[in-house]
Amino acid sequence: MSSIAEILSESLFFAVAISLVCYGIGCIINKKVKFPLANPLLISVILIILVLNLMDIKYEAYFEGAQFISYLLTPATVCLAVPLYEKLQLLKDNIVAVLAGILSGIITSAILVWGVCVIFTLDESIFATMLPKSITTAIGMAASEEMGGVVNITVAMIAITGITGNVVADLVLRLFKIKNPVAKGIAIGTSSHVMGTSKALEMGDTEGAMSGLAVAVAGLITVIIIPFLVGIY
């Protein structure tokens, strides 16, 4: 077993192959089961962790190959500008609502983090660690580091937040009766950054475009206000 595992894990294709196959399985389960938690991304991540543990492969060995998937993340994020450009008029028409929505989301997020930190009597560094959890990883990491947060916890929380947004988006939007596609996109992007945005793109062009915009704007605003928030905690 271990020798097969060694041979497999040494191939750079192994990590990409297992990632794609597990995502494919996730998609099949998602189609068969009409249950929101049967989310392809969530299923694939759980399956991959199981397989790596069973085969006794370290995350570092997996990432060696899997980084070639991550490599495309920057160009994909850049491409979010294309649907946004195509919906530019819609954005201009709703600019006040869009900004109000994003701001309300950032404020809500900060209040929630503050509340949880006070209830659990967590110190300032954990507060700084948790604050950037809704924004995209690269901005969040930098913000956490600068404020004296624990960077790898921030990164983990950003991932959990993203996968949560991806999983619950349909349900939450229905629950809160959010029907307007602009509002849907802004809600997803502000709460669960680019990982949520990939779900918004599946809902429609407008949802995807607005979600991408919200990721950029919410990320920038959060970075600007974080020092102030940490200062008053």
Next chain:
Amino acid sequence: MRYVKQFGIIIVISLMGELLKELLPFSIPGSIYGLALMLLGLMTGLVKVHQVKDVSNFLLDIMPILFIPSTVGLMVSWGTLKEILVPVLLVCIVGTIIVMGITGKVTQFVIGKTSKDKEGEHE
């Protein structure tokens, strides 16, 4: 060649974004600069939509799988995470639901207020 050219444009803009990140003193990632540059390029007509559309559609379509590697990384950070697991999960799961709900509600409400006269929002 069509795909090569499209991919080339997208990668060059990504590179310019990374370059801006190094040159400017803000903690903004290269991808966000790249997004802004691409939008600027499209708005000024320097880049035409059809010059990037196919590869852009491809990259946006595969976007969910691009998050798999970093999310699998949770298996490594589990050790540090479990000490504060309850507050972390509260903030991440309950928090995300509430933030999504409120953001959507506020956006929808203001849209309703500001654009009563124009209806054609849904397409």
